[in-house]
Amino acid sequence: MSDHLAAGYDLVVFDLDGVVYLIDEPIDGAPEAIGRLRAARTPVAYATNNASRRAADVAGALTRMGVPAEPAEVLTSAGAAAALLAEKLPQGSPVLVVGADALRAEVRDAGLVPVEKSEDEPAAVVQGYGPEVGWRVLAEAALAVRAGALWVATNTDRTLPSPRGPLPGNGSLVAVLRTALDRDPDLVVGKPEPALFTTAAAQSRASHPLVVGDRLDTDIQGAVTAGMDSLLVLTGVSTPADLLAAAPERRPTFVAADLAGLFRPADELRVPLEAGESGGWTVTRDPGTTTLSGAGDPVTALRLLCAATWNGVPLPALRAGSPEARDLFRAWGR
Structure with a gap:
């Protein structure tokens, strides 16, 4: 038997917001925990639904926080969405981007042309979190989707964790269009879809990965869908009360207060505990x-x-x- 939880896995895939950091501040103990994994030569990856930064930017931000990371270790919903659109659309197709510059850059690097207006006749609308997203671009997106554009959301997280409490996330902005259009997006790319996790495992050639997240409805459900073990940490969005009420598809394998749980015996974290x-x-x-x-x-x-x-x-x-x-x-x- 492994002496601690992380030792039983050949890859640890971390969510970021609410697990490693809150906005741009590292969560207490997170840099030390990830440093300990690296010292043990345990491969790590980072899978984030936040589409406002590119992989290189995320890796740089992590490194400045004391969590050395390489761009190749970071998988973002922005990159995944752009890759999906590149598979579905001819090269050079116009795509209306609702989100941050990072999403726009990913679309451009995928061989597509970012546009801003429905008059540009976009073949698709891709929607990701961006702090500057406002009514004007949402209105253009609504017009484009009504005209027949494919509507792809990078994720539907209702909130983002922050030191001040949960803030509106991309799911809240998706809800604006959902209300206006009276329909759901055609595709949602990020968690709880399993693609970010399965891609991370494939890149590392891992056969037994562990997913670490703070959200039952994205991180944990995505891990369950991917057939992977998961650890819920209570440093972000989901609360103990949420865990008590979790549906079967949102139940983690383990639960811990924070990332220090990676170095406790697995049997001290497994959930549920039937002993009474x-x-x-x-x-x-x-x-x-x-x-x-x-x-x-x-x-x-x-x-x-x-x-x-x-x-x-x-x-x-x-x-x-x-x-x-x-x-x-x-x-x-x-």
């Missing part, structure tokens, strides 16, 4: 209620409670049987 008692916590089930008592590591309590909620116990039926459990529920927003 562990690490100072006890879960008892009575007709109509499930009670958490005792004290200890919050992640252990979460794993124990997932065994209940994932087997049909509704969240309102959870009860606190000790002051520590009551404090924990309050911290989880229950």
Whole structure:
């Protein structure tokens, strides 16, 4: 048996926002954890739905944060979307870009021509996150899609994590067009689609990769779809309450407070924990209620409670049987 979780895998694929950094600030302990993986010669890759930066820019930003990275290790939804369009459209086709300069550059490098107006008769609209996206370009995109352009979204993340709390993400901007057009995008490229993960594994020739993410609806669901093990870290968007209520297709293999969990024994992170008692916590089930008592590591309590909620116990039926459990529920927003 491997002495810690990461040692059991031949590639670790990290999401970025909410896992390695928040906006441009590294999350405490993240550079040290990734440095430890590199020291052990464990291959790493980074798969991000954020389409506002190119791979080289992401690698440079990571390196400045103390996480040395190469562009080849970074897979972005912008690059994946441009590659997909290049497969579907003739070279030189006009594509209306809704997003940042990075997405525009990826489209251009794929042999397509970025345009800004529906009058340019774009063959496709590609939509990715960009902090400057506004009504004017969204209006042009709506007109182009109505005229028959293929509509491709890099991702549908409703929010982006930040030190100030969740901010509107590309999914919120996609929702603007969805409302105006009364239809969904033709294609969504990024997570939870598995392509970023399967491409990372293929590039590293990995047979047993681990996906690390902070979002159940993108990172974890994408890993499940790709048939890969996953670790949910609680440093970003998804909360303990979200995990308790997770549908089967959004359930991780492991859960940890942060990236330090990569160096704990896998059996201390596996979810759900069916034992009913562990690490100072006890879960008892009575007709109509499930009670958490005792004290200890919050992640252990979460794993124990997932065994209940994932087997049909509704969240309102959870009860606190000790002051520590009551404090924990309050911290989880229950």
